[in-house]
Amino acid sequence: MDGFDFSPGAQIPIMGSAGQTAATHALASAAYRDSPVADILNANNDRHKSAVSTGKFSLFEPNLGEAFSRALQLRMLGGGRGALIQSFGMEPQTVVEHALAASRIRKERDTKLTVITAVFGLLFLPGLLLWMGVFQLRRTIAGAQNKRAGTLGTLLLFGIGALALIFLIRLPFGGFWAYYLRGMIVAPVIGWFLALRICEATAKDLRSRWDGLLSGGGVAAKIPDAVPGNPGDKSREELRQGLQKLTAEQHANSVFYAGPKGILGMGTRWGSWQLAEELVSKDPAKEINQFRSWDVIRAMHDKLKLLERGPLNSGGFPTPSVKHWIVSPVGENAGSVSRPEGQDVEAYQIKGHEIQRICNHQQFGSGNRHYLGVQFTLWDGQLIITMMITVTVLHETLRIEVTGHALGPVHGLFTTKSSPKTVTTSKAIRFWETKSRTLPLVDAPEVVRLAVRAPLTWYPPLLDYFGGKLSLPEPFGLRHAWAEQPWRHRFMADDALRAATPVLRVAHAAAMKVLDDNGVDTARFTSRSMAVSGAVQDLAPKKADVYDA
Template sequence: MSTLDMTPGAQIPRTDVGNQTAVTQALSSAAYRTGEYKELEGLAGVKWKPGRSELFRPSAGEAFSRALIDRTLSAKRLPLVPSFGTDARMVVEHCLAAQDLRDARDRQLSLITLVFGIAFLPGALIWLAAYQAKAWLGRNRSAARDGFYGTLALLLACGLALLFALRPPVSGPWSLYVRVMMLAPVAGWLLAKRIVVRSVLAQRARWGDLVGGNPVAATVPKAVPRDHLDKQAVDLKAALDRLGAEQETNIHHYAGSKGILGVGARWGDWGLREDLRPAEGHEDFRVFHTADLTRRIIERLGRLTSSEVPNGGMPKATITQWVVQDIPEGADEIGRPGGADMDQFRMRDFAVQEVANRQTFGSDPRHRIAIQYVLHKGQLVTTMLVEVVVLHNNLQVHVTGHALGPLVPWFGAKPKPKEKDIPKTFRRWENQTVQLPLVDDDEVVRQAVRAPFHRMPTLLTFLGGSIGLPEPFCMRQAWTDPTWASRFKSDDAIYASTPVVNTIHASVLEFLAEHDISIERFTNRSNILKSEMQGSRPYRVDKYDAG
């Protein structure tokens, strides 16, 4: 009899993500944004898919959470590009936690909508028609007249409410219903506003804590199975586990001038190329496999954390072996090989070694050693890739530098009070800043209308609209600023390249000497490269100027 995994899983608050904290929390904060969905249109690659009614439009946090959950946890989703320097699973868990907060709010709003809206449907429909007219007129930003007409629509609804209350068009028992039919939705609106304000304050508090650097646990109770029949929770937990495992893949994709997806475009390239000749006093050199040399390089790179100078060691790097596939620059999907060589999302070690040993000139995939540093709390991911190639008796060791910069400023913005500049009463030529209500009338109506459909996200997407994410999707690389816009980050990317390249060259020379190979020419080439690296500057390696 099989046993069910009842471990708490996603319910355990996971706040320690090491050097990934800043980026992970900034991305997570987007799940709690309370602004308009139009904020998301400024993000690269994000496309708004309009719905049928402005009344059902999502907020920025609702649209972001729904898009990210669908893209990462759906059973039929496309493969994801790894998000280096980011705990992708934690970001998605925050989206689920934000969704839980809004579901709790929507359950209360649904009850109010049922009592004060459905029970007095004719009046509620008149009020909704007025708000729909106001929202429709507000689409055109050109005009103060649109605001005038929207206000006029609400005034007409107010006039009808007073008219029906004072002079109902029917008599008898129905006259009482007509009298309160327009007033009951107003009472419901007052109750709904209290719930909405409380929910908005809770979301903005989490948003502010995450952006401010305070750890906020993402608790997802619905991902914890309560018994062996809780299939929905089991499936959600499995989807989260699958997302975490997929982020650890060693299969990566080169997309033309975009570079290797997830690490950013190359900014530097250093090649050591020389013929293999027996050392003096030897007729021939000892045969070796390229995988033997890559293992020696990996071993020596692990020593970069130590230094003879106190505190001179480099931060601990993640050193792994990758298998890189080539895809078209405009591809909107990535794929991964299958078969016995794969262990879920990772290629098995023996298969990786075969790729390293096999002559891949003129074919793919290719083998790379990846040395990756996550710096500035995840705002900088600098990656050095090493390729070892032997063509005839010519050994070539290529080292390339890649840098992934900080997130765009939108993700780091803190919640601010709503303000508006208006002319002073007696000095019309001067302006004054006034505080606006955190939750306005339109927001209360929007949330109350959406609430009864919170268990039907597909219908809400159809009615209110949704966002499309850039493909192939990488949560980390999709919304980054150039590394070179920040002096410290760009300097650190450049500084890290020199000791890494020097260590690689030292390990190559050591290995060749052990195999009775003349290292004189290799040493000269290495010294030339060291001289060139004294003036390292970033440039576009992946964009060839070939007319």
């Protein structure tokens, strides 16, 4: 697969993504956020959990946007990355592009901060180390989650500042070293002031993009590094191919079933309905015509493509995505997955003749299985409803199984806009009244954190070592990693439940037509279909993959 040519002639067309931007923009906004990195732990669900590792010094720790962008680039574009889980209802390439764009904005800021650090820090290194030690000590004390400790840290900072001022006014000696000692105390402060203006401007830019994405605005991700400037531009060409490879894998036709976790990327199985009856000839003197499971599946495929059509002009279903899937079994706690390879696979797509072979022959025992999927992307990409259909023939029994999977909206953490930093105090005279004051987006400790991190951005692994990093849940897919259950949202739950009955009836009707055309007595099948159709009207979401055994 690494040798695949991702040039324009071999691209896979993107289907059905128009208007599905809510989930994409919500996850992309995380790249621009300046909140604490630990906030992302609140978005963990029971099945997929990210983790935040601490570094050697809290002064070097990243914020959410920095850690998210770094982790996403490594996982989605890294040279030795493993297989990715599809993100239905969104475009992961857009999220990665915003992560690259956010990193580029921060690199431009860090370049300026590095110059300031070199001029006002390295030339006066003892003073820089002194101030860094003060802020690290204050940060350590404040991190004790104790108000008294936080107050002590602030008092310590002011106390050392007062001692430094006395030290500047009166020194026991003169000459060059006296001036250097004074500069050692003052120069880092001047550098901090210049860095503050740069950091404030960048913070406003990042927050405007954050809010613009969640407001539905057309915030473009500018990544000139993905456009090769000449044929020998290897790094840009690798980035371009990485993005193309990501898009190709997004449209793969193979998925993974992880036991109680359901199909990765589609959500847990909440309902299952089976129709199984004996194949008996209508004419006892004749045998039934030979047909295969693929014949039944193909008839279902053609009928399900017409689901949006109905006898009444009632809106009804949007155009569904009807697709043949090859499902591979993996362990519930599998740490990674691998996609099918070989001559029957091209650009992550299992070829049609292999799909037919699996459908007709791999119905019992080990091996991958074939499913016909009907997928609805609703709520601007926030709700994914998938109905999976499989047909098996064992001895003289034909079984049609329809299962329902649902993936809910992304966690609310990703849909919250930025809020200004304000402080509310009582008025001096009218103490029963309050007044609010807007604070700068970047405070003194934040400027110091950004300034000390800036020179190390040329080698990110050092920042990971000193400050910590974000570890993404595996097997990783953007959409399902931070998805919530849809059952707490009344209308989303209704949509998932309502989709089951029409899909099941259309699948059964198409199967009956094939059976009847091939000389099968459909009386028992029709009776059983009516019973299943009646039961599906009183359905409720269950944990269908959790067996009480």
